[in-house]
Amino acid sequence: MASKESCILPADIMESQLATIDLLTAMFPAPGELEIPESTTQCVEKLRDWCEDRASKPSNIPSSIYLLVCLPIADGDRTIQVNVSIPLQCEDPETIDQPPPLGYSLRQPEWMSKAEVAEVASSIPEGDALEAFEYFQTEASRFLEIKQSQAVSSEDRGSGGPVVRVWFYFPSLSTRKKRDDMVNLAPGYSLTGFVLAGKPGVLCLEGASSDIDSYMSFIKTHSWGDIPSHQKKVSERFRETEGTQRVFSGMEEITNSLGERGGQRANRGDMQALEVWLGSKGLQEAFEKVIF
Numbered sequence: 310m311a312s313k314e315s316c317i318l319p320a321d322i323m324e325s326q327l328a329t330i331d332l333l334t335a336m337f338p339a340p341g342e343l344e345i346p347e348s349t350t351q352c353v354e355k356l357r358d359w360c361e362d363r364a365s366k367p368s369n370i371p372s373s374i375y376l377l378v379c380l381p382i383a384d385g386d387r388t389i390q391v392n393v394s395i396p397l398q399c400e401d402p403e404t405i406d407q408p409p410p411l412g413y414s415l416r417q418p419e420w421m422s423k424a425e426v427a428e429v430a431s432s433i434p435e436g437d438a439l440e441a442f443e444y445f446q447t448e449a450s451r452f453l454e455i456k457q458s459q460a461v462s463s464e465d466r467g468s469g470g471p472v473v474r475v476w477f478y479f480p481s482l483s484t485r486k487k488r489d490d491m492v493n494l495a496p497g498y499s500l501t502g503f504v505l506a507g508k509p510g511v512l513c514l515e516g517a518s519s520d521i522d523s524y525m526s527f528i529k530t531h532s533w534g535d536i537p538s539h540q541k542k543v544s545e546r547f548r549e550t551e552g553t554q555r556v557f558s559g560m561e562e563i564t565n566s567l568g569e570r571g572g573q574r575a576n577r578g579d580m581q582a583l584e585v586w587l588g589s590k591g592l593q594e595a596f597e598k599v600i601f
Contacts, residue, residue, distance in 0.1 A: 490532040556591070
């Protein structure tokens with residue numbers, strides 16, 4: 310079955326799209342904050358004329374027009390560039406009663422990897438431009454904090470010292486971005502270990518005691534900064550000190566590598582599988598002290 314040919318939006322809906330452009334222009338008046346291509350400006354002028362005098366529809370109207378917004382982020386020295394697409398067409402002008410939603414994409418800044426940009430773009434909230442821009446600023450600032458934390462040398466973090474292994478217990482650990490921060494921040498503190506999400510959740514860290522303490526302080530203050538203090542439920546269950554050697558080569562999340570998960574939302578980890586996995590690494594004693 311052939312798809313319907315797209316048509317220009319009804320005039321009243323088009324006026325809403327043009328009002329969005331006016332709003333963005335008012336929000337970003339400073340030079341460099343908002344870039345509007347000449348082709349977009351010409352199209353907007355043609356559409357404004359039509360909305361005022363609807364005698365005949367304009368021709369050669371594209372499916373969307375585009376703007377570029379430069380959003381400042383936390384440190385004040387950097388921006389993140391967001392391409393905004395504003396739809397001008399729809400399949401059935403007779404039935405549409407709401408303006409089509411705006412589209413957003415990021416231009417990769419030099420301090421973010423392609424994977425990080427893809428991760429941010431995968432969870433853009435559906436809503437108005439203000440909500441989307443706030444989301445981009447928050448997420449970009451979070452990634453920048455991680456980069457800056459990893460750039461700090463181990464000498465700046467403390468005096469180092471012998472390797473210890475510390476086990477933390479969470480009654481519940483679920484938020485994806487919080488778990489990602491746990492993994493991504495650890496190498497900057499010279500830490501290895503693993504994260505297990507679910508009910509319960511487990512965090513194991515290997516490294517210098519001072520580095521582990523600094524890491525946990527940063528996590529609680531920055532990554533978990535938006536969580537009420539009474540919800541930051543984590544307890545240190547076990548600290549291995551004398552003669553401890555690293556067992557893990559890096560920091561990873563093992564949530565999806567231990568088999569099936571139970572619970573109504575599949576959030577209850579398989580503790581038997583965890584016990585077997587830790588036992589294979591010579592950490593059976595730790596399992597008994599942390600889980601029971």
